[in-house]
Amino acid sequence: MPELEAPAPSDPRVIVSGRSTAENLTGNWRTLRPSIDAARCTGCLICWKYCPEACVALTEKVPVIDYSYCKGCGICVEECPTRCIGFAPEEAA
Ligand code: SF4
Ligand code: SF4
Incomplete structure (x- = not known):
């Protein structure tokens, strides 16, 4: 019979949580903020496809x-084919 629940990790640095990712708000630690230049955006949605936070x-x-969940990783900035996503320090955004 397979186990239905994951065993407790032996490494104390590993945290296993069954909570929803909807609770993973970014808070105030993001250092860089992406912003889309609407005039240059083609609507290709590559940023939507690549965003690991689905935000x-x-x-x-x-x-x-959605800046409540954006972690400022910059993947969308790198992947945007028209380079129309700016990436500025959070305090200057
Ligand atoms: S790819 Fe990264 S920087 Fe871009 S919106 Fe998603 S979390 Fe934010
Ligand atoms: S990847 Fe760039 S051009 Fe494409 S939808 Fe996103 S912001 Fe617009």
Whole structure:
């Protein structure tokens, strides 16, 4: 009979949680903030596809970043084919 629950990790640095990722708000530790230049955005949605936090929302044309969950990783900035996502220090955004 297979175990239904994962065994407790032997490494104390590993934390196993069954809680929803909807609780993983970024808080105030993000240092860089992406921002989309709507005038140059083609609506290709590559940023939506690559965002590991799934915090880029689909819209009619220009996607919208949910800063409550954006971790500032910069993947969308790197992947945007038109380079229209700026990446500025959080305090200057
Ligand atoms: S910076 Fe990272 S987390 Fe934030 S919207 Fe871009 S890909 Fe998603
Ligand atoms: S990847 Fe760039 S051009 Fe494509 S939808 Fe996102 S912001 Fe717009």
